[in-house]
Amino acid sequence: MIIVHHLENSRSQRILWMLEELGLPYEIKRYERNKATMLAPPELKQVYPLGKSPVIEDDGQVVAETGAIVEYLVDKADGKLGAPANRADALRYRFWLHYAEGSMMPPLLLKLVLARIPILGKAATKKIQPMIDVHLDYVESELSKRPWFAGAEMTAADIMMSFPLEAARNRGGLNESRPATIAWLAKVHARPAYQAGLKKGGPYAYA
Numbered sequence: 001m002i003i004v005h006h007l008e009n010s011r012s013q014r015i016l017w018m019l020e021e022l023g024l025p026y027e028i029k030r031y032e033r034n035k036a037t038m039l040a041p042p043e044l045k046q047v048y049p050l051g052k053s054p055v056i057e058d059d060g061q062v063v064a065e066t067g068a069i070v071e072y073l074v075d076k077a078d079g080k081l082g083a084p085a086n087r088a089d090a091l092r093y094r095f096w097l098h099y100a101e102g103s104m105m106p107p108l109l110l111k112l113v114l115a116r117i118p119i120l121g122k123a124a125t126k127k128i129q130p131m132i133d134v135h136l137d138y139v140e141s142e143l144s145k146r147p148w149f150a151g152a153e154m155t156a157a158d159i160m161m162s163f164p165l166e167a168a169r170n171r172g173g174l175n176e177s178r179p180a181t182i183a184w185l186a187k188v189h190a191r192p193a194y195q196a197g198l199k200k201g202g203p204y205a206y207a
Contacts (some may be wrong), residue, residue, distance in 0.1 A: 002026040003057040005047050007040050008033060008203045011066050011163050012054030016197035018070060018159045022077045026056075030202055066163075067101060070156045081156045089151035096149040096157035104139075104164040107131040108172050115171075132172045136181065139165070143180040147187075162188055166206035 002019065006012045006028050019026045031041050031053065045051035048064045055064045056072075063072050074082040083090040107128055114124040139161075142149070149157045165185055168174035176182055188194055189207055198207055 004028050005031065005044060005053055005055040005057075006201055007031045007044070007053035008201075009205050010040075010053050013197065013201050013204050013206075014066060014159050014163055015054045015056065015069055015073075016201045017162070017191075017194045018073055018081070018156065018197075020193035020196045021154075021159070021191075022073060022080055024073065024077060028200060067097060067160065070097070070160060074156055081154070081159070084151055084153065084155065086151065093150035093155050093157045097160050100157075100160040100164050104135050104161075105167075107135070108164060108167050112167075112171060129173055132168065136168060136172070136174055136178055140178040140181050143184050148184075158184075158188065163206070170206050 002024060004012065004015055004019070004026055006016065008030065016026075016028070031044055033040060040051050040053060042051065044053060044055070047057070048055045048062060050064070052064065054066055054069055055062060056069055057063075058072075058076070063069050074080065083093045111125050111128045111132065114121045114128060117124065146152065148154045149161055162185075165174065165181060169182075169185060174181060198204060
C-alpha cells in the first residue's frame with residue numbers, strides 16, 4: 001500500500017489526483033502547516049530529511065520530489081499516463097513534465113516570498129510579474145493548439161502543470177484574458193479523479 005505524506009495546500013495534492021487517475025490503492029498521512037510561518041511541521045523530517053512534501057512510501061522505498069514520484073507512479077502503473085507513443089507528443093510530455101517545477105514555479109514562488117516583505121515587497125512583486133507573464137503567454141499559446149499539454153490525451157505532464165497554473169490563477173495574474181489556459185484548468189477540476197483526490201486531501205486553497 002502506498003503511503004502519501006500529504007501537506008495541506010501543497011504540491012502533494014497532485015499526487016493524490018494522480019493516484020486516483022491510476023486507480024492505485026493508497027493511504028494518506030496528513031500534515032498541517034505552522035500557522036505563523038506556513039512551513040511544514042518538523043514531523044516530516046522523520047520521513048524525509050528535508051522535511052518537504054510530497055513524499056511517498058511504497059514497499060519500503062521512500063520517494064521524494066513531485067516529478068520523481070510522478071515518474072515512479074507511471075512505471076508502477078505500467079506506463080499509464082506516461083509518454084505517448086507519438087515521438088513529438090512524447091517529447092512534449094517530457095518537456096512539460098520538467099518545465100512545471102524547473103521553469104514556471106520559481107518566479108511564482110519568488111513572488112509569494114517577496115509579497116510577504118513589508119513595504120518593499122509590493123514594489124518588488126511588480127518586477128516579478130512580467131517574468132510570470134512570459135510563462136503564462138507561452139502556456140496559453142501551447143494550449144491553444146491542443147487539448148492537453150502533450151497532445152490529444154491527458155498525461156502526467158498535465159498533472160505536473162496543474163499546481164503552477166493553480167498558483168498562477170491564485171496569485172500570478174492568470175485570468176480570463178488567457179481563455180485556453182482557464183478552460184484547461186476548468187477541465188482538470190471537473191475530472192472525477194481530481195475531485196476525489198481533493199475530497200481526500202483536505203484543505204486546498206488553489207482549486
